[in-house]
Amino acid sequence: MKDQYGRKIEYMRVSVTDRCNLRCIYCMPETGICCVSHEEILRFDEIERVCRIAAGLGISRIKLTGGEPLVRRGLPSLLGMLKKIPGIEQVTLTTNGILLKEHMAELAANGLDAVNISIDTLDEEKYRRVTRGGDLRRALEGLEAALACPGLRVKINCVPLADADPSDWISLAELAEKRSVDVRFIEMMPVGLGRQFAGTERGQIIDTLEGKFGAARIYRGERPGNGPAEYLTFPGFAGKIGFISAMTHKFCSTCNRIRLTPEGYLKACLQYDTGADLRKMLRGGSTDEELRSVMEKVIYEKPACHHFEEQGREEEEDSHIEKKEMARIGG
Numbered sequence: 001m002k003d004q005y006g007r008k009i010e011y012m013r014v015s016v017t018d019r020c021n022l023r024c025i026y027c028m029p030e031t032g033i034c035c036v037s038h039e040e041i042l043r044f045d046e047i048e049r050v051c052r053i054a055a056g057l058g059i060s061r062i063k064l065t066g067g068e069p070l071v072r073r074g075l076p077s078l079l080g081m082l083k084k085i086p087g088i089e090q091v092t093l094t095t096n097g098i099l100l101k102e103h104m105a106e107l108a109a110n111g112l113d114a115v116n117i118s119i120d121t122l123d124e125e126k127y128r129r130v131t132r133g134g135d136l137r138r139a140l141e142g143l144e145a146a147l148a149c150p151g152l153r154v155k156i157n158c159v160p161l162a163d164a165d166p167s168d169w170i171s172l173a174e175l176a177e178k179r180s181v182d183v184r185f186i187e188m189m190p191v192g193l194g195r196q197f198a199g200t201e202r203g204q205i206i207d208t209l210e211g212k213f214g215a216a217r218i219y220r221g222e223r224p225g226n227g228p229a230e231y232l233t234f235p236g237f238a239g240k241i242g243f244i245s246a247m248t249h250k251f252c253s254t255c256n257r258i259r260l261t262p263e264g265y266l267k268a269c270l271q272y273d274t275g276a277d278l279r280k281m282l283r284g285g286s287t288d289e290e291l292r293s294v295m296e297k298v299i300y301e302k303p304a305c306h307h308f309e310e311q312g313r314e315e316e317e318d319s320h321i322e323k324k325e326m327a328r329i330g331g
């Protein structure tokens with residue numbers, strides 16, 4: 001369906017957990033994390049019900065996200081349940097890749113359409129530092145397992161921090177040179193701990209990559225995903241290089257997404273906490289029609305855009321600014 005600004009809303013990010021087996025410095029504190037309890041988290045049958053009703057409202061693509069979605073037991077079976085919903089054309093996954101190798105066969109058997117793997121650097125020591133203890137080799141094994149799956153679209157997501165070494169961007173881009181994988185650089189967003197970190201402007205990354213690989217061309221082919229990434233191609237590359245720059249190249253006017261948090265809160269926009277508590281309705285005996293009507297209203301009233309660039313002033317004035325960390329929103 002379309003929202004009040006005429007945007008077609010067809011994509012829902014479903015966060016299945018706020019827990020993660022890593023502790024990236026820009027996402028989670030090292031200790032003292034207060035996780036949502038098991039009782040508060042939506043059960044698979046509840047997630048399936050929300051997705052079925054969402055499909056009736058025009059949602060055709062779902063991304064399973066977290067925290068780290070693969071720490072939730074039985075995730076491949078949820079994937080299979082969602083793939084069976086009439087109207088759901090694609091179910092994809094975003095993961096840090098650490099548990100991907102052991103789950104890949106089951107995910108593929110349940111019909112996974114695409115996977116995004118978050119890897120910020122190919123330097124083992126830096127990876128350990130950024131993720132606070134993560135083992136890069138396991139993430140790369142997950143990547144290899146994904147690349148070995150016939151027909152599975154694979155992307156790598158990198159959040160380039162301001163103090164990153166440009167050689168990190170080159171080594172990540174080399175993966176797209178040699179393998180059939182798109183590498184995307186995602187601009188840091190001022191949500192949760194991300195507010196404490198500066199990102200890198202994409203012009204700097206493009207200059208670095210052009211210096212190494214030659215002039216890039218803007219990719220004008222079919223959009224290879226659900227979202228706002230803009231892609232470049234480099235001479236001789238098997239994959240593409242993408243940029244998602246929500247701050248410096250704001251794309252809210254073409255936003256197509258809503259979010260479901262692990263606790264079952266339907267969120268219309270990343271920056272605002274406006275939406276609806278569907279868990280209360282699911283567990284309070286609401287009918288599908290009642291849920292549909294509330295979800296329809298949330299989608300219709302989706303905010304026009306974020307105002308992160310005005311954050312200090314906005315927070316004082318707007319009590320609906322999202323205060324939660326990214327892992328509890330679904331990234």
Ligand code: SF4
Nearest residue numbers: 020022024027067096
């Ligand atoms: S950024 Fe992703 S992998 Fe890192 S701590 Fe957050 S949820 Fe986990």
Ligand code: SF4
Nearest residue numbers: 252255269270305306
């Ligand atoms: S900030 Fe809100 S409107 Fe803008 S792209 Fe993100 S979810 Fe969409």
